[in-house]
Amino acid sequence: MTVKLSHVAEKAGVSIATASLVFNDRPGVNKDTRERVLSAAAELGYLPNNVARSLALKSSRTIGLVITDIENPFFGSLTRYIDEYSHRKGYTLIISVSNDEPAEENRIIEGFIGDRVAGVLVVPTQVTRSEFKIYEILRKRRIPCVFSTSYYPRAKGEYVMTDLEAGSYRLTKYLLELGHRDISYLVSLDPEAPIRSLRLAGYRKAFEEKGLEPNPDWTVQCHKPDFHSGYSEAKALLATAKPDSIIAINDIMALGARKAIRESGLAIPRDISIAGYDDLIYSSISDIPLTTVHQNVEEIARLSVDMLVSRIEGEEPRDEHRLIGPELMVRESTGPVRSGALPSTGP
């Protein structure tokens, strides 16, 4: 049997209640009594049983995090900071991986409810059309929930994410000013997904601001927003068209597209420019450091945790959302549109 509170109390010659006060840093106990309890605990190697404590308190100081793709360093970094800030706020973090599957996300959140977590942090999957009743359940049970890095257009809820539109706008504007007009955009499939719609909105805005109309044919849909898809879609594109530049929805896809470009014999950025989004470290350390849009992951993590903890600790939800400013990182993969360019050739 492991040592428990009553053992400590006995050894220290106090009652259980007093010992409990000590471990909860609460007033109402003498300085030296406190000392005695603490040293008794140390001698016995006592560690409070959080399970019993949670049961008594009807709440645990635990936050549940649902992450989609932990193999992506972007989310790895996010997870690291969320972990850090959670601990700073005095919460334990439970992490589970949804692998971008809504069904998994549901299962995980149900588990979190079973564990009686104090709150839930969700990195949404890329599927916009699925069951959202788990979020109703959370609401009914008054378990705070905050979305991070994205949101579900069909579900309400507070969220913290990068201002994707602004980032896409700045990147597009930068390319337009370099003379690019035939700017291809490699996007994901689902038109409702914020990671796609917001980026395209920024792209469009930059064109319209210049009195231009983006040719919709330059928007190419990729099956999955990963390296391989970026590679093959770019390959197919370049076989029939000659864009001035390619923007990918994220760095991984941009790296895939870069490979396709290289194989087609075009020089970057002389013949064609390529840009991404996320600013993975691997994008900056490659041969041709990638122009991209930096997301302030640490800030997203900090605000997500702050918002969630505020709700946990009593503040009423205000259906708030926070947009974090992105930063354009101009590097060597983009440059002025190639001189002597032929007249625009649609795809």
Add this chain to the structure above:
Amino acid sequence: MTVKLSHVAEKAGVSIATASLVFNDRPGVNKDTRERVLSAAAELGYLPNNVARSLALKSSRTIGLVITDIENPFFGSLTRYIDEYSHRKGYTLIISVSNDEPAEENRIIEGFIGDRVAGVLVVPTQVTRSEFKIYEILRKRRIPCVFSTSYYPRAKGEYVMTDLEAGSYRLTKYLLELGHRDISYLVSLDPEAPIRSLRLAGYRKAFEEKGLEPNPDWTVQCHKPDFHSGYSEAKALLATAKPDSIIAINDIMALGARKAIRESGLAIPRDISIAGYDDLIYSSISDIPLTTVHQNVEEIARLSVDMLVSRIEGEEPRDEHRLIGPELMVRESTGPVRSGALPSTGP
């Protein structure tokens, strides 16, 4: 008040005990009684309280994972598979990040004990000399613990990891057969750390097998096993010496070294070869795909979880360790030693 077992029992017209049996999939309850309980639970939206259950059972189906560097995709991948296999075995995973600091590792494991986890999985920090009494505590409390991807030479304990020595041996042998003799090895600082000692052992073995003696001057110590350190140490090395090739302890460092090589004007692999270890996806998709040693992350994860769950479910520890076979991935960053090479120039 949230709906609890007694509510379900009442609605189903049975006792609490019977309802309990149902949710634990235990025999001794009629088929239709079971149905009634289940549908009552569904209607009420009942979710078992794992906290109370753990308290009653004096154990939770939870595994605690301590991970060092979640931003490194290698560990991201490991985490993903550990999560997957844990769930398959019916356990919930709690993940915490130690950031490679032993003090953090200790704090985290203490927390896990407080949470009454069923077992602990630890990815060790790179610090070999620190306090290991937390592992004594685990042992005393009979909480199973398995190390993954490395181990602490000064602490006992079961572990699962890649056979680092074999991988290093094969890589070195491959380079030797290509005619390389002046093979520089970028290693981490601590001589006791397995990630360093095992790799150097394989390196030495390959040399000795050919009746050669590796020149110890070619072993260069790097402060941290990261990109920047790989870059600067390689830079310093190349300023004064001309190795046939550089091996780095991991891919990240190899990518750093590659940058230094390129800046020094040498061509890869014509003038110099470069190789890493880990086989990150980013190593294979770069301009010059990196020769490296693949670690079977999924297998490490699977065996780690299997071993831990065996211990949890009663099997006695056998102080066992499992070494996973590595795979040499020959790609374009290595080639025959440059022709017309000058006589060996020591650093």
Add this chain to the structure above:
DNA sequence: CTGTTAGCGCGTTCAT
């Protein structure tokens, strides 16, 4: 300032 007591929600003997 300290001790006594009654739950927190569920699992589990024992009875029936």
Add this chain to the structure above:
DNA sequence: ATGAACGCGCTAACAG
């Protein structure tokens, strides 16, 4: 096959 009562370890009133 089913139900009543006790205990898991701790917190939170309330008494002293």
